[in-house]
Amino acid sequence: MINAEMNRKLTEIGAGTEAGAVLRRYWQPVALVDEFDGPRPVRPVTLLGEKLVAFRNEDGTYGLIDRHCPHRGADLCYGRLEDGGIRCPFHGWKFDTDGQCLETPAEPEESQLASRIKTTAYPVAVRNGILFGYLGTGEPPAFPKLDCFTAPDSHTFAFKGLIESNWLQALEVGIDPAHASFLHRYLEDDDPADAYGKQFRDYVGDTDIPMTRILRDFPRPKIDVETTDYGLRIMALRDLDGQAMHVRVTNQVFPQAITIPMSNEMTITQWHVPIDDENCYWYAIFTSFGNTVDKVKMRQQREALYIMPDYIPKVGKQNGYGYDPVEQKMRTYTGMGDDINVHDQWAVESPGPIQDRTKEHLGQTDVAIAAYRRLLLRAIKTVAKGEGTLPILDTPGGPGAIKGPIAIDTLAPHDTWRSAWLASEQKRREAAPWYLGTDSIAAE
Known part of the structure; x- marks a missing residue:
């Protein structure tokens, strides 16, 4: 729970605002x-x-x-x-x-x-x-060497969508690993091969265990958050009854992006970009570590769900997010269809254009949300005083020293998961035809 003044400080982004001054330091x-x-x-x-x-x-x-x-x-x-x-x-x-x-x-x-x-x-x-x-003053910073920027065009695909809420609400859903066990829960397992929004329906690692089953059967993850040069690394750990550890590594890339695993060979880097205080776009670059992406197919899949040219979701608040009580009872936890973007849209928009955080009560699984707010408040103070360091921009070696970051979903031996998930990520990167080095792994 925070007070109204703190909520204002964290959410408002117009000219002369404190959070807006931070966001204007970045592309x-x-x-x-x-x-x-x-x-x-x-x-x-x-x-x-x-x-x-x-x-x-x-x-x-x-x-x-x-x-x-x-x-x-x-x-x-x-x-x-x-x-x-x-x-x-x-x-x-x-x-x-x-x-x-x-x-x-x-x-x-x-x-x-x-x-x-x-x-x-x-x-x-x-x-x-x-x-x-770059809406700041002076020379713009260098781009960090994120995978989504260093991969060739043939292995990436970009898209966006409109969200009718403040940008911080959208970001906070993205750095909340616990919600996936509920908001994206499927009551039955199906083949995700051709599914849109399959990052919570794919098979985990090299196993035949669908993600849907892990999320459904193990809804109480232990969440660890580490401060990094680029923002936050978020690890959601699910102990599968002592048989294995499910490790999901996601990231908050400061100031308002996330990098998450979509499938065994693809990650998503997604920015939550303020239009104004009460609306934002999500922009995403899908990055493949395996085959080249089929841009035509991916665009057709997504354009079928949006009204052009403003990228307005066809299923949203205007039609109750497609809610079906029969589906909610029999097939999905939300009753809002298979597209997880619709689930997220409801979670982001339903608190109102700017959530009243004076009424919220955070739990232990909200540790990443609390950590991000502290990170943003420190950045606000740094910009206001003109002293201190900002994530990515003031990294030793400059923004170009930021690589990766690692985003993976895998199973690892219960007693060796701390090194095993890194090995899984290294294997994926070495298989990527475009990957030229291992700096982002070796630095761990």
Whole structure:
């Protein structure tokens, strides 16, 4: 339980807010690269409460600038893409990707007004299907060498979805391993081979034991949390009656991402990106350590569940999350279908746009949530005082020293699990055709 002022400090992200100042020190997902396909590569973007426009020029370069023209405030999302810039249809003012006004064609020919006009513009970079932007001041930091960034495009797939709640609620579901035994419980085991959202339905390691059975039969995990250079490592341990230890390793990558195992050969890195204080997008990069990914199939699977172009879930609060009491009695714990994203959506959105944490009561299994809040509060203090270190950014060797992180779901001998899960991860990485080193394992 925290007080209202602390809840405000942790959740608000607009200009001038404390958590917002922390998030602006890091690269933020802006849009999927796929969103710029088609005849008009221009997208409206609201990010950290700022209204922006993202566009791609003919030469493939991207811009991210203030959505409103600095002349009379017209909406540049309707601008004309011309010769390396975007032109306002109101009076023809044209801006490049740096926000510099290039032309004011309605002004007298000798006018020097354009040279004095520069609108807000932010640095951008593309990483495996996602356009990132840096909304802070000064030079942006280097990208960490996360698996989702270092894997080739052929082994990654990016997607996103809208969540109608504050970003912190979405993140806190992602770092809560205990909820999977209930929210994602299936009352029967089935073949997950072609299932969407199968990370809680796949078989564990090299065994024939489905994850559904482990979660269902062993709902009281022991959760250990370790502070790392990148954020938090979260280990959920389930003792399978002394026969083996189920080890699930997930991560909180500061400030608002998670890296989790999806299957024996795939991980997901997912960012919870504030649109404003009451809405966010989840962005995800799926990274394969095995075969190349079938991007067409993966996109078709997911687009079937979302309303384009805003990536609004077809099943959500507007239709009761598809709740079926008969299904809840016979097949799934929630009665909300097989898509675990729908389960998470309900858990995230049902407390309201911004959860009233003054009424919550955390238990022992919420240790990662408490640890993250402390981490964010320390970062807020560091940014406010201008002294101290921030995760990833102030790592010895810089952000480039951050690799991995490890995310795995495996069974290990009960008395040797502490080393066995590392061995399982090493085996998976060595089998990856794109993996070039073992730094992230050797450093453990």
